[in-house]
Amino acid sequence: MKKLLSMAVFMAGLTGLTYAQSTNTEIDKKDPKTKEVRQERKGRMHMKRHGAIMNKTAEEIAQAKTDRLDKELKFTDKQKKDVYAYHLTQAQEWKAKAEARKAERQARMNEMKADRQAFENLLTAEQKEIYKNKLAERKQRFEKSPRKEHRKGGKGNFKPVETTDESTDKV
Numbered sequence: 001m002k003k004l005l006s007m008a009v010f011m012a013g014l015t016g017l018t019y020a021q022s023t024n025t026e027i028d029k030k031d032p033k034t035k036e037v038r039q040e041r042k043g044r045m046h047m048k049r050h051g052a053i054m055n056k057t058a059e060e061i062a063q064a065k066t067d068r069l070d071k072e073l074k075f076t077d078k079q080k081k082d083v084y085a086y087h088l089t090q091a092q093e094w095k096a097k098a099e100a101r102k103a104e105r106q107a108r109m110n111e112m113k114a115d116r117q118a119f120e121n122l123l124t125a126e127q128k129e130i131y132k133n134k135l136a137e138r139k140q141r142f143e144k145s146p147r148k149e150h151r152k153g154g155k156g157n158f159k160p161v162e163t164t165d166e167s168t169d170k171v
Contacts, residue, residue, distance in 0.1 A: 062087035
C-alpha cells in the first residue's frame with residue numbers, strides 16, 4: 001500500500017514538473033492572441049523605460065493612443081475626435097504631474113545637499129576625510145547591490161547567507 005501511494009505521489013509530482021516547464025511558445029500556439037498582447041505590452045514598456053513618452057508632447061501622446069485604439073475599435077470620426085480630446089486632457093494632466101514630481105525631487109535633492117554641507121561644516125578636517133571615505137564606501141556598496149542590478153535588468157550578485165552557531169541557537 002505504501003509503495004502504491006508513493007508511486008502515485010511521484011507520478012503527480014512528475015506531471016506537475018513537466019507542466020511547469022511548458023514554454024510561452026506552446027501557450028502561444030494554443031492562443032495566438034496572447035502572443036500579440038505580450039508583444040504589445042513589451043513594446044510599451046520598452047518605450048517607457050527609455051523615456052520616449054517624456055520626450056513627446058501631450059498632443060503626440062494623445063494621437064498615438066487614439067490611433068492605437070482606432071485600429072482595434074474602428075472609431076467613427078466623431079468618436080475619434082472625442083477620444084483624442086479625452087487622451088489629450090489625460091496626457092496634459094500627466095505631463096503637469098510629471099513636471100511637479102521632477103521639481104519636487106530636485107528640491108529634495110537640494111535640501112539634502114544643504115543638510116550634508118551644514119553637517120560637514122561641523123566636522124574637523126580629519127573627520128571630514130573619514131566621513132567622505134564612509135560615503136564613498138556606501139556608494140560603492142550600493143552600486144554592487146543586487147537591487148541595483150535588478151533595476152537594470154541583470155541577475156544581481158546574490159550571496160548565500162552564512163549562519164553561525166550563535167544565530168542558530170537564538171532561533
